Every structure is written in C-alpha cells, then in structure tokens.
Amino acid sequence: MKKNYKEVSIDPTTQQMYERAQEMGIETVWERLEKQQPQCGYGLLGICCRNCMMGPCRINPFGGEPKRGVCGADADTIVARNLLRMIAAGAAAHSDHGRHVALTLLIAAEMAEKFKKEGKPVLELDNMASNTLPYQVRDVEKLKAVAKRLGIETEGRTIREIAKEVAEVALNDFGKQDEEAIAFLKAYLNPKTYEVFEKAGEKAGMPWFENGILPRSIDREIVESLHRTHIGTDHDPVSILLHGLKTSLGDAWGGSLIATELQDILFGTPQVIKAEANLGVLKEDYVNIVVHGHEPVLSEKIVEAAQDPELIELAQKYGAKGINVVGMCCTGLEVLMRHGIPIAGNFLQQEMAIVTGAVEAMVVDVQCIMPATVDVARCFHTKIIDTSPIATFPGAIHIKFDERRADEIAKEIVKTAVENFPNRSKQRVEIPKEKMEGYVGFSVEAILKHFGGTLKPIEDAIIEGKIKGVAGLVGCNNPKVKQDHNHIKIANELMKRDVLLVGTGCWATAAMKYGIFLPEYADTENVGPGLREFAKEWGIPPALNMGSCVDCTRILVLADMVARDLNVPIHALPVVGSAPEAMTEKAVSIGTYFVASGITTHLGVVPPVLGGPKVVKILTHDLYDIVGAAFIVEPDPYKAAKKMYDHIMKKRKELGI
C-alpha cells in the first residue's frame, strides 16, 4: 500500500527519500510495518508468555477464559515477567557496550606496558601513547577525575597504571559476587538517593530485598532477571518489577556510566562545538562513509583512517574530491559530540541515507541497525560492512574488528569504501539539500566549564523561576509515530513553558535537525520568556545535546550534582524525563532507570504492559511511594508535555520554590 510521504515523517529529507524509494519500488520500514498489520494484541498488551514449552500461553484481555497460563501465571505475572526481560535485554546491550570500552581501556594500558618493557617509545606521565598504539588516553584530566571518584591513587603513578586500575575496577563491577553495591554507583551517587535505593524493598513491603534495589553486579542482576522469569520462579509483579529497577540501575550507574566515562577517557570528553545534521551532509563529489550503530571504539578509528593522506589520494585517483565520514544513530552522535563529524540522521533515516545512492559504505557495529539495510543497499552500489564479532548481517561484507589491530582494520574498511566509488552510478544520486547547524558537545564537564565550574547559575535560575525545571528527552524513532513529530512537539511545548531541555540519542539528532541546538532558537515563539532570557544570558541554545543514548548517564550525573547542591534526593528535583518515540529495549531500561533514580518519565509509545492492570498501577502510581517517581504513558504530545510540566510544578511546590 502506498503511504503518503507526509504521514511517515515531518523531516523533509526523509519525505523526499521515502517518495524516491516508493518510485524505485524499494521496500522500507514503513511498508514492512504496514505488512505487519494487524500486530498481535497479546503481544501489544504483554499477555503472551513463551517462557516454557508448556506454552505459548495467552490471557484473554476481556476478562473471560483463559485467565491463566498452563502453569497458573495470571496476566500481571506474565506482563511483569515480560517487562523484566525487556529491561534485562536493554541493560545487557548498554552494559556489554560498556564492557567493551572497559576492555579496550585495559588493552590500551596493557599494550602500553608491553611497549615500555620492549623499550619502544611510550610517554611516561602525560600520556601513555605512542604513535604505534591504537588506543590512548586522550583525556588525562578525566581519567584522574574518575580515578579520584573511585578512590584510586593517582599521585606519582603513570597514566597507564591509573588507566589499568580504572579499567579493572570497572570490569570488576560486571562480575563481582559480593552483596555490596557496584563501585561506580557508590562513587557517583549522592547519599540521599542511595538511601532511597537502599530502602525501596522495605517501602514496597518486601523487606527481603535487604539492600533494596542497589545493584550488586551488572551482569548478576541481568542473569538474575532471566532466573526470576524462568518458569516457576518469581510470580509477584511487585518483586519482579523491583528487580527490574535494580537491573536497570546496574545499567544506569554501572554499564552505561562506564561506557560514557571510559569513552571520554579514551577518546576525549566532548566540548562545545558547532556541527551539522541531516541527510544534506552527504557530499556528491566525495566518497561518503556512514558510520552507524553505537560503539565509538571502531568509528573513532574510521574517522582517523579517513584522514590518511594515502587513502585521500586514492579517493582522488578514483575521481572523488576526498572522503566524507558522516554519522548515523548513536555512533553518529559519539563522533559528532567529540569531533563535530556531521550526523546524517536518526534511526528512521538509515535506509533513507542509502536511497540517496551516494553512500559508498555504511559501516555498522551494534544495536539499532536494521538487517534491511543490506536489502536496500542491493538496489545501489552501497556496501554494508559489519564489524562487530557479535553482529553479523547476511549479505554484508564482514570485516571484523580487533582492538589490537584497530588502525589496520579501519584503513581496510575505508579503502573498501574508497574503491567502491567508481561503482557509483552518478545519474542515480539524489541527495536532499536540507541540513541544519547546531551546537553540540554538552558533556557535564563542558556544561560546568560554560557556567564557570559550577551549576549554580542553572540552579539559581530554577529557584528564581526563570527556568521552571529540566527535562531529559531521550531515545529512538518508531515508525508507529510520524518521525520526529513527537520529539519536536514535546520539546517545543516544554520550552514554551520555560523548561530547559537536555537530551540524547535519536531525540538529540531530531532536535538538531530542526535548529533547536542553535542559540537563535531561543528567539522563536517556541521558547518561553524565562528560558529565552536564560539562554541569551549564557549564550546557549534552549536545549543541550548531551550525546548518545548510552550517555543518558550524563543526565543522571547532572541531576546528581544538583541534588547534592540542594541536599535532596534526585526525586525531589523539578526534573522529568521523556522518550517521545521509544522503540528499543534499551529505552525501556533507560526509562526504568530514570524512574528508579527519581526522575518521573513519560513514554510516548505504549509499552507492552496494558494487559496487566496491577503492573500498570505499580508503574504509573505505586512507584511514587517506592522510589519517588513513576511512569507517565501518553501518546498525545501536547497532553504529555502538560503532564510533565504539571509534575515539575508539583516538585517546585514541594521544594517550596
């Protein structure tokens, strides 16, 4: 069925490429969604259980039989179990990413040690780098700051020694077996919120959660999630969901936090920089390489290799002016934040980028990469190159990554792309013109630097009421929602009400495409007078790009700092979260860890929980009593913004401001 291009997206480049795909008979995500209709209601409501072979079982949502699965599980047990498995999968994805970064830091430190012993040049104190090492500590200051938080001695030690120990503490958090909370959580979380976590079991009427929802080990909580949801184990929706909070906190203050902090150490902490976004960043005369996925461990090296004079010369030999690396999804945001590499788009534009006919290679790592990219690429000369040993795409070229040979492999990948340039059919190239500039790179460190080493100006503006509160907008596109529509509407509705926005992931890319990351945006009618004044006073856009979806931890660290300054738990702050177009299991984990950490969070896409009335009540109501925050589910962006604003105002009132 032919769909109107205006129904699928508000982005003009997506509209243009979607029409082009239709004309060319190329199937895209929207046709596939259409072909999936109707989607199974048991799945949509979360009342389908496939956890054992007595099943699959499903519960009649209209109250009649069957009311229970073969084992006797009712709708609420089934819904809670399914949700816990989603949280576990999301936490696993983020955390495995974090583990990869920690291992890379360890490999870097160990390689430096080996080089030192072999008498090869390794700088001693300022850096552990030599030109022959693939990875180095780019941000020594951050390394020392993280080490200090973790209680690791830095005085009189070499960078490689400190880096090794930081990596070891991080890796220990994944697999330790004691009952203590993970080291990174203890190092980063304020005592008042820590206490909330500790007492969550008691508050939920389950005192056998002795340490509440404090995660003991990142991997263990994920494994325990699978154990609890195995047939015949945990059946109480309350305890199942409590463990869900715990697992998500292992992601928040563990896996994801490790990913962000250690990436900053290895690749540099983002600083404010101007860059461009949307499909218009593809260049007609250049070899275009799209780096797509989530882990910057490889894409950092691709960016480097693309600057190799020999490869640029090769590109010129084939008639290109040079090599143009652009990003997609969160890998795109990683290199955008750190190097100002332009970002071509968010999740729903991955196929659209290929439809331009101008992409020589799409280099993919992990998460949110549609296997369909391979099929779309078959219609053009584009090569999909998969690089992660854990993510293989049938029909793609496999150039698997190895940190120890990072430079060599990155060059091979870039060379493959360059050599594909002559295969491009020039008559079949159509690159949309639209692109937008914006300021990015608002890491916590960059924000502190901008405000003179303190968050006091933001806090004062909140207390004064110039800014009513802060909203963390995150996550995903979902073809069930018109692309970017809810992202932008909710952002505008909140900014109109003087709510400062911080955001990550596909929301951040959406916001950037619409100019929200330009300081000038504060002059538009979409920004309220208080926020406008504040933004102008400090020379910032009314919304700050804090990075990829794994970087949601930057939002948590920021909230933690404000909570410390005001001496309250995070849940007392006038702060809300929202995933307006949520799609992934990672988004479920993020939403859950926001809520568990005390940030009431809106979901714009209904998660598969409505089949369990008790679960719905716990998630949207009871959690206020347990962790001080809960979920708001609302598909209408206007109503959603209103509800979020009301929550902010409620929190202001409680704080007496």
Added chain:
Amino acid sequence: MSTDSKPTIFINPAKCIGCRHCEIACAVEHSQSKDLFSAIFEDPLPLPRIHILPMGAYNVPMNCRHCDGAPCVEVCPTGALYHDEQGAVMLAEDKCIGCKMCAIVCPFGIPEFDALNGVMFKCDMCPDRRAEGREPACVEACKTGALQFGTIDEIVSKVRKEKAEQIVKLKEGEVEEEYNGWDLYRSMQTVVIRINEGDSK
C-alpha cells in the same frame, strides 16, 4: 416463528485483538496433515480462508457469511458452489472452472482464487469438525470471543440476555468500570492514528 437451526460464525470486531491465530488454525485445518509442524513444510502450502483486516484502531475478522440466498451459489455456472445440509456454502473443486464469478458477486470479498490449481477456495466451516460436533478451527483458536459459533437464535438470545443484565445493573447503579487493557490500548492508538494522519494542532 420458525427457528433457524443452521450454524454460522459470528464476528465481534470489538474483541478481535489481531493475533491472527484464526488464520493459522484455518490453514492448518485445510492442510493435508492437519498438524502445524507438518503443515508448514507441505507443498503446496495450505492457505487460510479467514483474514483479519486492520481498520484504524479496530481489527475486523472477514470470513464467509454463508448467506441463505448466497449470490455465489446462484451465479456459479457449473454448480460447484452449493449449500450442504447444515446450510454451509461449499465448493466442489472438481466442478470449479475458476471463472471467478463468485468473487465478483460476493458482497464481502470472500472467494479467493488458487492460481496453482486454477480453482476458487473459500471457508467451508470445517465440515470434518462439524461432523464430530466440534467448532470450526478459527472459532476454537479465538480466545477472546471475537469469533463465535452457533445458530442465529443461540447467539442473539445470548446477546439479549447480556444486554438485559446490563440494564438491570445500570438501574441499580452496580456498573463498575471494568479494567480493559485492550480498550485502553485502542484509545491510545486512536490518538496516534489521528496525529500521523496530520492532525498536529
């Protein structure tokens, strides 16, 4: 008043949650093996005779209505279509010439063409099951009550009784808002559809 003893399959779109289990059960029932795990390896693959159509926030099961004065039976030039003793509209494949006249006259778009065999195929209300006194496969597969099997009198009197109960409860103020996850989901889906279609205030 005469009673109609002929059974039929009633549909209730308000209760259809789009799981499409009926489609699978129908195809399996019309396979050679009548077993799911074998049916998916058969050549030709068995086809379903019932289809779930998404209509906005609703799903509508579309199956043969087995009309009393069935236009398909009347128009069939070879007599391939006929009513069996229970009133079900049946299709004799050996008589079918694939002229598709039945598809042309059907008010519901039910008869389909099997290109492989050059004949039409449609819902037969599972004659083997009916002979054993069992419900058709699609009805048995439906766990929400969106599909019901019975005579018109049975169904109507059941609905009449339910409505009467509701009226009494309404009068006595006993009607409680019962939690219904599907209705809640559907109301939210209606919002999404409205927004996607361009109502963005």
